[in-house]
Amino acid sequence: MGNTSPKPSNLSQSSVDGVYIQRGEDLCQNLNSSLSGRSFASVSSHQSTYSVSRPWSRVSRRRWKESTLTLPYESSKTAWPVSQTESFFLPEFPLLTNNKENKFENLGEINKGAFGKVYKVKDEKGDVYALKVLSKSKIIKENAVRQVKDEVQIQRVCGHHPYIVDCPFHWQSKKRLYIVSEYVAGGELYNLLKTYAVLPVALVKIYIAQLALALDFLHNAGIIYRDLKPENILLDANGNVQLIDFGLSKWLSYGKTTRTICGTLLYMAPEILAHLEYGHSVDWWSLGVIACLMLTGKYPSTEADSADEPETRRVRLPQHELEVPARDLLLRLLQFEPTKRLRSLRTLQTIAFYKDFNFENVKTKKMKPLDLLPERPQEEIMEFEDFDGNYDTVL
Structure with missing residues (x-):
């Protein structure tokens, strides 16, 4: 009478151990099959003590954020509850679940x-x-x-x-x-160059000085930009430049070199195109190309006789009436030999193009570049070459 269900038979210690051993082997096989494509660290990661008392799905992300996710070297110690696609971008991109x-x-x-x-x-x-x-x-x-x-x-x-x-x-x-x-409301420098065939020299001085200040700051911080072009230069409401898009930038100590081939072909320095090691001076070459566009409305020519030695090659400037200081600026920036190229803000301040120019007013944004533009744009619209040459992979 009473409970008539059969009582479970007593298991010996050996049979219990056998069950544990068998389950352990099955678990190892499942882990090996499901995690064969992951790194060894994810397989041997330590399980959190929270899982003992409740399922993984109920583990609080807030508690994990206070510990594992905020430490750059701790974020890879566990595969739970952070997915692999989330852990790839930690800790630079924090996890937010509040939409x-x-x-x-x-x-x-x-x-x-x-x-x-x-x-x-x-x-x-x-x-x-x-x-x-x-x-x-x-x-x-x-x-x-x-x-x-x-x-x-x-x-x-x-x-x-x-x-x-x-x-x-x-x-x-x-x-x-x-x-x-x-948000920068003035649009791209590229659009300004398409509207005005040639910019006034006084305006070019301001824009080159502003870009040189930005490049000098980046280089001193150990950063090489590598994609300086009019499309990556925005203009604010007063016409001051704003540098954007650091997708090809890289941490590189001043004086060090790298070999990655990247950038936009029309603005790439000769040493990059020649697959040579290069340093921060490549950004100053790109600045020279932009200066040439603003002063002449055309790109410089870098074609040279194959018999010319690299030390004797010179860039061919467009056929345009340029004053001596402006031509001197372009030839200094567009120097084939990186060690002879103008590649510092201090040197830029000493050349004839910036004689009697006040760089302090540029640093404090006391100048309004748009006031230097003519009232009406020139009828001739600048025609840029139809070329899309972005390279951001190692060759």
Whole structure:
């Protein structure tokens, strides 16, 4: 009578051990089969003590954020509860689960890139920003994780400079990266060059000085830019330049060299095209190309006789009436030999082109470049060569 269900038979110690051994072998086989494509660190990672009392799905992300996720060397010690696509971008891109992107009002698309799009957005306070939304899958597929992490880190560290766009916010979700930058309303320098065939010399002096200040700041901070071109130079409401897009920038101590072939072909220095080691002087060559565009409306010619020695090669400037100081500036910046090239702000301040020029007014933004533009643009619209030569991979 009573409970008639059969009582479980008593298991001997050996049979219990046999069950544990068998289950352990099965568990090892499952781990080996499911994690064969992961690194050894993910297989041997230490399980959190929270899993003993409750399932992984109920582990608080807030408690993990206070410990593992904020430490750069601790974030790879466990595979739970952070997925692999999230851990790739830690700690530069923090995890946010409160849908912060929904707090911005989309005001329209600004631009489109290889990994995503850029939108004009407005926050709850009414401040306007540029929001870059990048696809994680595309970044991982192109092996550009380090590139994106360096981009946001460099822009965050250097964004306080008056001629570099700041990056106040950045985070990640499960599938996307979000980078919020200051919104610059004046458009690109490229559009200004298409509207005006040639810019006034006084305006060129200001723009070259502003860009030189930004490059000098980056180089002293141990950063090489490598993609200086009019499309990456924005203009604010007063016409001052703002440097953006640090996707090809790299941490490189001053005096060191690298060999990565990247940039835009029309603005790449000869040593990059020759597959030679190069340093920060390549940014000054790109500045020379931009200066040539602003002064003449055309690109310089770098074609040279194959019999010429590298030390004796000279750039061919466009057929345009240039004063001696302006021509001297271009020849100093567009020097084939990197060691002889103008590659410092101090040297730039001493040449004839900047005689009696006040660099302090440029540093403090006391000048308004747009006031130097003529009232009406010239009828002739500048025709840039139809060329899309972006290289951002190692060859």
